Every structure is written in C-alpha cells, then in structure tokens.
Amino acid sequence: MEKRHNYVRKTAELATQFYINPATNVAGLILAGSADFKTELSQSDMFDPRLQAKILNVVDVSYGGENGFNQPIEPVIRYTFQCEVYTREADINRYSLKNNSTGEIVIKHLNKEQESNVNNFRDSNGSAELEVQDKISFLERFANEYRKFGCSLEFVTNKSQEGSQFCRGFGGIGGILRYQLDMRTLDGEVYDDSE
Incomplete structure (x- = not known):
C-alpha cells in the first residue's frame, strides 16, 4: 500500500511539474491505464486541483506499450472539438x-x-x-449551422497520419453521405455491375 501511495504521489508531482507550465498550455488531460492507479490519481488530494479540472476522461486500456498509449487518444484525435484544425479552406x-x-x-x-x-x-x-x-x-458557421441540416460535424486534426492525409487529400473538408447512393442510376443512365 505504501508503494502504491508513493507511486501516486510521484505521478501527481510529475504531472504538476510537466503540465502546470505556461509553455505547455494543456487544455485537457486523459488519464489512461490498465490498473486502478489512474482512478486513484484523479481522486487523490495530492493531484493538483488545476489539473483535476482539466481531466476530460479516465480510460481503461486493454494493451500495453504503444498500442496502449494510442488506444485512448485515437478517438480524441478523430472526434474532439478541442483539436487544432488545419485545412487550406479553414481560413x-x-x-x-x-x-x-x-x-x-x-x-x-x-x-x-x-x-x-x-x-x-x-x-x-x-x-x-x-x-x-x-x-x-x-468553420464557425459550420459549427453553428450543421444541426439544421441533419448532419454531424467532426473536426480532424493534422497531428495524426490519417488526419494529415485527410487534410492534404481533401483540402480539409469532406463529407459522408447519409444514405447509400445507387451508382447505377447516376446521370439518368442505368449501369450494370460489370461496367
């Protein structure tokens, strides 16, 4: 129990040292891991209240190493509205x-x-x-108006390989059709599947 306590204390100290710093400008934290230390840390009195206020999520991960590191952040990269948006058309x-x-x-x-x-x-x-x-x-207009059209809005960051490819390939703006499109009936012509 003493070792667990010391581990949580040291983690809280390092988090304060690294993340309470004007140079880092941390907007939010995700605490992740396979053991219960993340929950203990988030509820500990030793954890800086300024950081507790920035906890976005506490996530259980299924993997160790790089896969375990990527597991909690992949959804955030894809779906967060807090990310930096880079597109040629965003400006x-x-x-x-x-x-x-x-x-x-x-x-x-x-x-x-x-x-x-x-x-x-x-x-x-x-x-x-x-x-x-x-x-x-x-982008602000998109963010304000998208619901009127029955759409969902997702911002994609260029900080991941997939996001960077999206920004370069589509100019940063893309769409997914809501309903399946029958390609055989485009332009009024009927195509059979062999074409």
Whole structure:
C-alpha cells in the first residue's frame, strides 16, 4: 500500500511539474491505464486541483506499450472539438454583403488574400460598393449551422497520419453521405455491375 501511495504521489508531482507550465498550455488531460492507479490519481488530494479540472476522461486500456498509449487518444484525435484544425479552406470567412443601390444580398466566401482585394467588396460591374452586413468564420458557421441540416460535424486534426492525409487529400473538408447512393442510376443512365 505504501508503494502504491508513493507511486501516486510521484505521478501527481510529475504531472504538476510537466503540465502546470505556461509553455505547455494543456487544455485537457486523459488519464489512461490498465490498473486502478489512474482512478486513484484523479481522486487523490495530492493531484493538483488545476489539473483535476482539466481531466476530460479516465480510460481503461486493454494493451500495453504503444498500442496502449494510442488506444485512448485515437478517438480524441478523430472526434474532439478541442483539436487544432488545419485545412487550406479553414481560413475563410463568410460575408453577407448588401448592395445598397439594389438592396440585393450577396454571399461571398473569402480567404485572407481575397479580403485584401477591394474589388471583392464591389458589385459585379464594379460600380457599387457592397456593405458588410455579417462576417463569420467558415468553420464557425459550420459549427453553428450543421444541426439544421441533419448532419454531424467532426473536426480532424493534422497531428495524426490519417488526419494529415485527410487534410492534404481533401483540402480539409469532406463529407459522408447519409444514405447509400445507387451508382447505377447516376446521370439518368442505368449501369450494370460489370461496367
């Protein structure tokens, strides 16, 4: 029991040393392991309360070594909304622009370079200036609006091999169809399975 207590104490001290540090800027912790030490640590008075407040989950793992390390973090990498999002299209803002002479509302999605071009804030003839009615980050709009369309939203980080491949391959934005698509009926033509 004394060895268990010393182990929990040492782990709590090291966690404080490593994670209560402005340079690390830890947003959340996942305590994982196959034994009960993770639960003891999370409930211990020796564990810094600043870190206890950052515990996202306590996870039992089935494996040791690298597989055991990866088991609790794979779902977090795939599904967390706390992750850093890297996409070429993420740095886009959605503008609602009003043409004061016609009253028409124009929606434009502009990246930083396009925002610096004043022609993007003029009508198609270039004669009238468009007034900004609303500006919102493209990703923030997704995060606010996706439920209205019956979708689920997942952010993928480029910190994993799969996430990096996704960001490079799809430009960081992708979708999964909700219903099965019958490929044989595309474009009104019927294809048989041998084609």
